[in-house]
Every structure is written in C-alpha cells, then in structure tokens.
Amino acid sequence: MATLEIRDLHVTVEADNATKEILKGVDLTVKQGETHAIMGPNGSGKSTLAYSLAGHPKYTITGGSVTLDGEDVLEMSVDERARAGLFLAMQYPVEIPGVSVSNFLRTSATAIRGEAPKLRTWVKEVKETMAELQMDPAFAERNVNEGFSGGEKKRHEILQLELLKPKIAVLDETDSGLDVDALKTVSEGVNRVRATGEVGTLLITHYTRILKYIQPDFVHVFANGRIAASGGAELADQLENEGYEAYTKGGPVTGGNSGGAAA
Amino acid sequence: MAEAQNTPVGSTTAGSIAVAAESTVATRMSAPPSFDVADFPVPHGREEEWRFTPLERLRGLHDGTAVATGSGVKVAIEAPEGVTVETVGRDDSRLGKAGTPVDRVAAQAYSSFEQASVVTVAKEAVLTEPIRIAVHGEGGTAFGHQLIQLGAFAEAVVVIDHTGDAVLAANVDYVLGDGAKLTVVSVQDWDDTAVHVGQHNALVGRDASFKSIVVTFGGDVVRLHPRVAYAATGGEAELFGLYFTDKGQHQEHRLLVDHNTPHCKSNAVYKGALQGDGAHAVWIGDVLIQAAAEGTDTYEMNRNLVLTDGARVDSVPNLEIETGEIVGAGHASATGRFDDEQLFYLQSRGIPAEEARRLVVRGFFAELVQQIGLPDVEERLIEKIEAELKASV
Ligand SMILES: Nc1ncnc2c1ncn2[C@@H]1O[C@H](COP(=O)(O)OP(=O)(O)OP(=O)(O)O)[C@@H](O)[C@H]1O
Ligand SMILES: [Mg+2]
Numbered sequence: 334m335a336t337l338e339i340r341d342l343h344v345t346v347e348a349d350n351a352t353k354e355i356l357k358g359v360d361l362t363v364k365q366g367e368t369h370a371i372m373g374p375n376g377s378g379k380s381t382l383a384y385s386l387a388g389h390p391k392y393t394i395t396g397g398s399v400t401l402d403g404e405d406v407l408e409m410s411v412d413e414r415a416r417a418g419l420f421l422a423m424q425y426p427v428e429i430p431g432v433s434v435s436n437f438l439r440t441s442a443t444a445i446r447g448e449a450p451k452l453r454t455w456v457k458e459v460k461e462t463m464a465e466l467q468m469d470p471a472f473a474e475r476n477v478n479e480g481f482s483g484g485e486k487k488r489h490e491i492l493q494l495e496l497l498k499p500k501i502a503v504l505d506e507t508d509s510g511l512d513v514d515a516l517k518t519v520s521e522g523v524n525r526v527r528a529t530g531e532v533g534t535l536l537i538t539h540y541t542r543i544l545k546y547i548q549p550d551f552v553h554v555f556a557n558g559r560i561a562a563s564g565g566a567e568l569a570d571q572l573e574n575e576g577y578e579a580y581t582k583g584g585p586v587t588g589g590n591s592g593g594a595a596a
Numbered sequence: 597m598a599e600a601q602n603t604p605v606g607s608t609t610a611g612s613i614a615v616a617a618e619s620t621v622a623t624r625m626s627a628p629p630s631f632d633v634a635d636f637p638v639p640h641g642r643e644e645e646w647r648f649t650p651l652e653r654l655r656g657l658h659d660g661t662a663v664a665t666g667s668g669v670k671v672a673i674e675a676p677e678g679v680t681v682e683t684v685g686r687d688d689s690r691l692g693k694a695g696t697p698v699d700r701v702a703a704q705a706y707s708s709f710e711q712a713s714v715v716t717v718a719k720e721a722v723l724t725e726p727i728r729i730a731v732h733g734e735g736g737t738a739f740g741h742q743l744i745q746l747g748a749f750a751e752a753v754v755v756i757d758h759t760g761d762a763v764l765a766a767n768v769d770y771v772l773g774d775g776a777k778l779t780v781v782s783v784q785d786w787d788d789t790a791v792h793v794g795q796h797n798a799l800v801g802r803d804a805s806f807k808s809i810v811v812t813f814g815g816d817v818v819r820l821h822p823r824v825a826y827a828a829t830g831g832e833a834e835l836f837g838l839y840f841t842d843k844g845q846h847q848e849h850r851l852l853v854d855h856n857t858p859h860c861k862s863n864a865v866y867k868g869a870l871q872g873d874g875a876h877a878v879w880i881g882d883v884l885i886q887a888a889a890e891g892t893d894t895y896e897m898n899r900n901l902v903l904t905d906g907a908r909v910d911s912v913p914n915l916e917i918e919t920g921e922i923v924g925a926g927h928a929s930a931t932g933r934f935d936d937e938q939l940f941y942l943q944s945r946g947i948p949a950e951e952a953r954r955l956v957v958r959g960f961f962a963e964l965v966q967q968i969g970l971p972d973v974e975e976r977l978i979e980k981i982e983a984e985l986k987a988s989v
C-alpha cells in the first residue's frame with residue numbers, strides 16, 4: 334500500500350531579496366485509500382506544501398523529509414515525482430499556448446504509464462471521462478487551459494487526475510470558484526478515483542461544502558506553516574463555526590492531537 | 597493593437613501606428629532607394645536601417661571591400677516543363693523592375709552581379725511541381741540577382757534553398773502578372789559561418805496572390821528585406837516567416853508592404869525562437885497605407901519565444917496610414933520568455949523537461965507551419981525545428 338510520509342518539512346522562498354520560511358515543520362502521513370482534508374487561513378502555507386511536494390523550483394527545502402513508499406521524493410525531479418505516482422491539481426493551472434489538450438493528455442499519459450496508450454481505447458477513455466465531467470468534447474482541441482474559465486480549468490485538472498490515476502493526489506482548492514453544479518460534477522470525478530481505493534487524497538480547501546461530497550477520513554488544521562491540529566470529519570464543522578482564530582493567535586501550537594485543541 | 601508581454605531583459609518590442617501625411621519610412625533611411633552603390637554612404641552602424649546589424653560581421657559587404665571570388669557559390673535551377681530558365685547579363689532590361697535597392701548592400705549586389713537568373717512561367721501555365729533553386733555556398737563570396745516572373749494567371753511554387761558556407765549579397769525580384777499565384781519558400785539553412793544579405797521585391801499584379809515563406813535557421817548573419825508592392829488593385833500578399841536563432845547568430849528580417857494601390861490585402865506573420873548566448877533576432881515590419889490605397893486590409897504580427905538567457909530580440913512593427921478609408925489595419929508584437937511555470941506544469945504531469953520544452957516550441961510554431969499549405973515543406977520545417985531543439989537541450 335502506497336504511503337506518503339512527510340516528516341518535519343521546512344521550506345523557504347526567496348521574496349524581495351529575503352529568505353522567508355513558510356513551512357515550519359510539517360508532519361503528515363497519507364496512505365492509499367485515505368482522504369485527508371487540510372484547512373487553514375490564507376497565507377498559512379497550504380499551497381506551498383502542495384508545490385513543495387510536486388517539486389516546484391521556487392521552493393527550497395531546508396529540512397525534513399518526504400518519502401513515497403520509502404523512496405526519497407525530494408531527490409526526484411518534478412517529472413520523476415509524477416511518474417512515481419504524485420499528482421497535484423493546481424490552485425492556478427497554467428496556460429500553455431499552442432499545445433492542445435488532447436496532445437498534452439496523451440503525452441502525459443504516455444509518460445506516466447511508461448508506454449503510449451492504445452489509440453482506440455485511449456480516445457474512448459478520454460471522451461467518456463470528459464463527458465462525465467461535463468466537458469464539451471471541443472476542449473480536446475483547445476490549447477491547454479488557454480481561455481478556460483476558472484471552473485473549466487478545475488474540471489481539466491480532475492480530468493487529468495482520472496486519466497493519470499496517481500497513488501497520491503494533492504488537490505489544491507479544487508473547489509474554489511466552482512458553482513454548486515460544477516462542485517458536484519468535480520467531486521464526483523474525485524470520488525470515482527477514490528472509489529478505486531488506490532489513491533490517497535490530500536484535499537486542500539477553505540470550505541466545508543466540498544466535504545459534504547467528498548468525505549474525509551481526517552481533517553487537519555494548517556496554521557503558521559504547520560499542522561496545528563488534526564481530527565476526524567467533525568473538526569471541519571467546528572472550524573466552520575469557530576474559525577481558525579484559536580490556531581492562529583499567539584502561543585506555540587502543538588500539532589497532532591485530535592480536534593481538542595480548538596476547544 | 598500593439599502588445600508586449602513578458603519581455604525578457606535585453607529585448608525590445610516596440611510598436612507604432614502613425615497617422616501621417618507623409619511616410620516616415622523613407623525619411624528614416626539614410627539615402628533614397630537607388631541601383632547605384634555610390635549613392636549610399638558606407639554605414640557606420642548608427643543609421644536607423646543599420647542600428648541592429650553587426651557591421652563588423654558582414655565581411656565587407658557594406659563597405660565595398662568584399663570581392664567576388666568568381667566561384668564558390670553555385671546556383672542550380674530545376675524547373676518543370678512550361679518554365680523558361682535563362683542566364684542573362686547585367687543589361688537585361690527585365691531586371692530591377694520589382695523594386696529598387698533600399699540600402700547599401702542591396703545596391704552593392706545590384707551594382708556587382710555579373711549574371712542573373714531569369715525564371716519565367718508562361719501565362720496561364722499552372723505548374724504541378726515546384727521550381728527548385730539550390731544556392732549552395734562552397735566558401736566563396738558572390739553577388740547575385742534572380743528574377744522570377746509569372747505571366748497572367750500562371751500558378752507556381754518556387755523553393756529556394758540556401759545551404760553551405762558563403763558570403764552572399766543577392767536580390768530577388770518576383771513579378772506577378774494579373775491573376776497569377778506565386779508561392780515562394782526561401783530557406784536559409786546555411787552553415788553557421790555564412791553571411792547572407794538580400795532584398796526580395798515582389799510586385800503583385802491585378803488580383804494576383806503572392807505568398808512568401810521565409811525560413812531562417814542558419815548563418816552567422818542573415819539580413820533579408822522581404823518587400824511587397826502592388827502593380828494594380830485586388831492584389832493579395834501573405835508573408836510568413838519562421839526563424840530559429842541559435843547561439844551567436846544574427847537573423848534580421850525587415851519587411852515592408854507598400855499599399856500603394858486601392859483594395860489590396862496583406863497579412864504578415866513571423867515567428868521566431870531564440871536560444872543561446874548572443875542569439876539576436878531582429879524583426880522590422882513596416883506597412884504603409886498610402887493615401888490612394890483605399891479599401892486596404894492589412895495585419896502584421898511578430899512573436900518571439902526566448903528559450904534561454906543571453907538571447908536578444910528587437911521587434912518593431914510600424915504601421916503608417918495615410919487614408920482612413922480602409923477595411924482593416926492592425927499589428928501585434930510579443931516577445932516572451934520560455935515560461936518556467938509552463939515547464940513545471942508539464943513536468944508535474946510526468947513529461948520530462950526536454951520533451952516539455954519541445955512540446956511548447958512545437959506548439960508555438962504549429963499554427964504558422966499549418967498555414968504554409970505545402971505538406972512537404974511543412975514536414976521539413978517540423979523536422980528542422982525538432983533538430984534545432986535536440987541540438988539545444
Ligand atoms: N513564490 C513565492 N514567492 C514569494 N512568496 C511566496 C511564494 N509562495 C508563497 N509565498 C508566501 O508564502 C505564504 C504562504 O503562501 P501559500 O500560497 O502557501 O498560502 P495558502 O495557505 O495556500 O493560502 P491561500 O489559502 O490564500 O491559497 C504567503 O505569505 C505567500 O505570500
Ligand atoms: Mg493556496
């Protein structure tokens with residue numbers, strides 16, 4: 334069973350000629366089949382965690398470790414991480430002029446699967462998945478994310494999730510900017526992948542509404558660059574009612590204890 | 597309609613649309629057009645038309661010190677039936693009718709060539725095979741002139757291939773009769789030591805269509821002036837260009853479309869990729885819409901993709917409009933850096949960095965390549981782009 338282990342992860346970024354520590358010791362274990370929700374205030378470092386796992390060059394790892402089934406993820410290049418089974422649905426997917434969605438998806442699937450998928454079954458697979466996500470087939474011929482609306486970009490991310498079948502999926506605010514119907518469609522996509530039991534999901538979100546469709550096994554509060562508290566699904570409701578205040582102001586936070594920290 | 601996006605350091609993307617009583621294109625030149633090299637002062641490099649060009653690398657083409665070697669640049673012309681190919685002397689009265697040299701090197705070429713090639717497609721002849729002109733350099737210095745003329749309603753494709761090593765100043769005239777259709781592909785696939793400077797003049801007849809595809813991959817210095825003027829109304833010109841400027845190369849394309857006649861169209865699209873230290877691409881796009889040219893429809897665009905640090909682009913579209921009675925006029929220029937975020941996105945989907953880079957560059961050129969409409973040329977370009985990319989990463 335695939336396991337992602339994040340231990341005492343410290344990450345900095347360079348901003349305005351200064352080095353700023355964003356992640357200050359993140360500990361988290363995500364196993365295949367589990368769904369973890371991460372909630373936390375703006376700027377607490379959630380996307381930084383997601384990007385650091387994917388290997389974005391802007392983020393410097395200054396301490397700690399990340400392993401996938403014991404393999405050192407931090408030693409891998411961005412594409413090696415993806416081929417090892419990590420997937421990041423981005424908060425802000427990137428536009429790539431001149432590269433069509435169909436070409437992109439096929440190139441990507443070929444890289445991840447280690448061989449080019451058979452054309453006939455592939456075309457069918459893409460078509461069906463797009464239909465399920467209520468994406469117009471015309472998107473296949475459009476350039477990657479170019480001119481896509483916010484919601485269309487998110488569907489396109491989940492389309493990739495479904496086609497690439499990663500071991501660990503990090504979904505960074507996939508629910509932001511979606512209307513109710515789109516949220517449902519996109520959640521169903523995530524749930525189809527979860528239903529295989531073969532993916533561990535790390536769901537970053539600000540809102541509990543997505544958690545009504547995608548039930549998490551664990552909820553973590555992210556504050557000041559680390560996990561401030563962890564609990565079950567009930568912790569999300571508590572956060573919705575009480576906010577993050579208890580975790581953000583003053584005092585050292587003790588991570589790892591379930592839910593109670595907010596009381 | 598001008599735009600400039602993510603301009604890398606060391607690059608300029610300037611644009612202007614001027615509404616003027618008189619064109620400034622002529623007044624910015626250091627001398628009026630002339631066939632006589634003596635009418636042009638030796639450039640020192642600060643002139644408007646020379647300011648981007650490394651004169652010291654022109655091997656004397658600009659100051660009269662370059663001397664023809666007599667051999668060392670071979671021209672071979674393969675033409676299907678229905679085409680007349682002649683080699684003529686300087687005094688042939690058909691030469692020089694499509695345009696007059698606008699700078700000293702073009703005038704030098706015109707003043708120095710000894711023989712010219714004249715390729716004639718008879719009126720109403722519709723060729724099914726292209727005319728192929730191979731210009732191969734074997735290390736020599738040469739001055740050349742070519743005339744390609746199509747009679748009324750003739751249709752032809754001409755592929756001019758430049759390969760090998762040479763110092764060459766050569767002009768090409770295209771004269772299109774009424775209703776003629778000419779597609780010219782000029783490929784500059786020189787060795788990295790070659791110097792090639794030239795002016796291409798097209799004179800487009802009534803209702804004729806001219807399509808030019810300029811492809812520059814090689815050379816130490818390549819500086820071309822693709823120019824179009826219209827002999828009568830209803831003419832159409834499409835100017836496509838593609839360049840891949842590598843380390844140390846200077847590739848300069850200076851377009852001019854002179855809308856001197858009513859109801860003509862022009863569309864120019866040039867795209868370039870640059871990689872390596874000292875790679876320098878220059879694109880000048882002058883479009884004039886003269887007072888008489890009512891009903892003109894024109895658009896020009898230049899896009900550059902800078903793949904590495906140390907490369908430089910100067911892109912200057914310039915549209916001058918002397919009449920408001922036109923269908924449309926626009927220009928765009930954008931120079932962007934190869935975007936790390938794009939690379940990250942593709943890599944995060946398992947695609948290795950090299951392949952990701954290739955995907956983006958191929959995508960950048962794809963739209964342009966598809967417009968060429970000649971499958972074998974398209975295929976060759978794609979292969980060439982792939983080879984350039986392989987050489988780089
Ligand atoms: N590339 C970067 N350059 C400079 N600062 C950065 C960079 N990335 C993140 N930061 C800073 O790090 C902090 C954490 O940002 P991050 O995007 O990880 O937060 P977040 O928890 O995802 O917030 P949100 O909920 O708004 O998405 C912020 O202060 C942000 O400005
Ligand atoms: Mg974020």
